[in-house]
Amino acid sequence: MTEDASKPFLYVVVCAAGIAEDICTLITAAQERDWEVGVIATPLALRFFDTDAVEAQTGRPIRSAWRIPGEARPFPDPDAVVVAPATFNTVNKWAAGLADTLALGTLCEAYGLGVPVAVLPCVSEALAAHPAYRASLERLGGMGVRFGAPYAGGTDEDGGRPEFRWERAFDLLTPQT
Template sequence: MTDRVLYLVVCGAPLAKRVGDGVRAARESGWSPYLIPTDAALPWLETQDLEGAPVLTANRKPGAPKRAPVADAVAVVPTTFNTLNAWANGNAGTYPLTTLCAALGARTPTVAVPFAKHDLAGHPAWLASLAVLRYAGVRVVNPHDGSSTALAPVASGTGEEVAKRFQWSWVLNQLQEAGA
């Protein structure tokens, strides 16, 4: 029986094609996953077996009941340049960003797997945003090797290979270490 709730925020990058694997790994670790994709991530989810995990795509209508219980933890896999910077700056202009900003404010244990090419990762806002999120307690996981101490950009044209080698245990272990 799963009773811990995991919000899995998904951005549009090659690692998004492994979300079905993440749902299975989360359930095997005792989580009830709820997917919250950005608009750019939706095409990556269309052909995956998400095993019935709820997919929440927009703000609820006024007066509508909540669609998910409060999260015990959040994982952002992958997080793109745009989403990471908007999140660190407190921009809650979309449902996924509102979810991330609220989790940060509530101090919900959160793990992020940044997935950005070297040219974007070289932008000064990227490093500043990573620093803000780490300061706020977000655990950052390198998509190449699961390291939480070093982060490498994704070389152009290698996203599919990085996604193939990615291990969901890296995220789940970080959540466990965070006390989630």
């Protein structure tokens, strides 16, 4: 895929949650909205989705590790960032300003760059009740981060997995096109 500088560039940060197996749904929705997409995954998230399919769909490598000095940047600067699925661990570390992975460093940096960030949390009700998580949501919200309704997974009334609704991320972002 060749880069089209006229299109806005979206970073998709993927965390390690079962629903990440459907990340191509978000990428498709972004591309249908005329975004170029680059994926940054937490190291554990790489085991949760088809990395070959994502690289084929975006035409870019998935980033999970820091670049070494002199290595070319595989993505342009972002016009927006979507974190989906966003886990308890990532939300709490991000709010604390920890940048021990490329994904977290990217999220921490987005604030300083003024880049809009939309988050689709995937956190169990038990973890969402933790005071640290609630404080993290408040801190990040105060930084302008926009959150979708939480997704706890589990099963719906028919015994299947409820729909994640990836496209909610775009309702949270200020249009960049």
